Amino acid sequence: AGSQLREIFDKINNLLSGKSVQSGGRTVSVTQHPQGLDFVYYKLAEKFVNQGEEEVASHRDAAFPIAVVASGIWEIHPRVGELFLAHLHKKCPYSVPFYPALKEGTSMEEYQRMLGYQVKDSKMEEQDHFLKRMSGMIRLYAAIIQLRWPYGNKQGTHPHGLNYGWRWLAQMLNMEPLADVTATLLFDFLEVCGNALMKQYQVQFWKMMLLIREDYFPR
Numbered sequence: 001a002g003s004q005l006r007e008i009f010d011k012i013n014n015l016l017s018g019k020s021v022q023s024g025g026r027t028v029s030v031t032q033h034p035q036g037l038d039f040v041y042y043k044l045a046e047k048f049v050n051q052g053e054e055e056v057a058s059h060r061d062a063a064f065p066i067a068v069v070a071s072g073i074w075e076i077h078p079r080v081g082e083l084f085l086a087h088l089h090k091k092c093p094y095s096v097p098f099y100p101a102l103k104e105g106t107s108m109e110e111y112q113r114m115l116g117y118q119v120k121d122s123k124m125e126e127q128d129h130f131l132k133r134m135s136g137m138i139r140l141y142a143a144i145i146q147l148r149w150p151y152g153n154k155q156g157t158h159p160h161g162l163n164y165g166w167r168w169l170a171q172m173l174n175m176e177p178l179a180d181v182t183a184t185l186l187f188d189f190l191e192v193c194g195n196a197l198m199k200q201y202q203v204q205f206w207k208m209m210l211l212i213r214e215d216y217f218p219r
Contacts, residue, residue: 005065005068009073009149012044012073013073013077015028015040016040016076016077016080018030018031041077041079041080044080045082045083045084046083048066048080048084048140049084049088049091049140051140052138052139052141053092053133053137054136056136056140057133057135057136058132063136063142064143064147066143067143067147068143068147068149070084070144071144071158071159072148072149074160075159078159081159081160088137088141092133092134092137093114093115093116094138094181094185095138095168097168097172097175097185109122116133116134117130118130127180131180131184134181134185135184135185135188138185138188139188139191139192141189143192144160145158145160145161145162146161162193162196162197162200165189165196165197166201169208172185172186173216177216186212
């Protein structure tokens with residue numbers, strides 16, 4: 001609900017703005033430690049990505065309320081946005097988009113981690129679980145680039161708007177498809193922000209869809 005989102009947004013914004021907020025039964029402020037603000041920027045960005053990986057992966061519609069708060073915080077506190085992208089790119093290299101290559105001297109376990117897989121006790125996670133996590137993160141990213149915090153008074157442009165989504169889509173189609181991963185991520189991305197891209201890019205968008213259907217799908 002909007003009132004709940006405003007409450008969450010205000011609490012995060014107040015914390016980042018140096019005000020005291022209640023958390024876990026105590027009063028906290030980033031001014032209590034010289035590195036307090038940097039630490040909170042880092043952890044908040046990490047938590048936004050984790051919500052994509054966990055919450056959105058399980059409940060697809062959760063992408064939108066999480067994204068609208070993340071987008072609004074990003075607009076007021078750009079450092080959060082930079083760190084969000086850093087965490088996102090590390091956990092999901094396909095959000096760059098980038099398919100890491102296996103380099104000489106890299107162990108298979110390390111390479112699997114570079115590809116975004118969770119590896120525990122030398123055992124790689126199952127493919128369907130991996131795809132579900134990647135899907136959640138891409139859906140959150142696709143929601144963020146099209147949403148703005150509706151209660152702000154900023155008149156500027158979106159800090160990371162649809163042009164980044166268009167660039168991501170174009171770069172994906174310039175890369176050779178990767179079994180399972182490419183199909184999953186293209187579907188999720190277009191389901192979440194395809195309509196917004198269509199409205200903004202119109203004829204160019206439909207040309208892109210034709211390219212996907214006639215050239216990219218067969219590959």
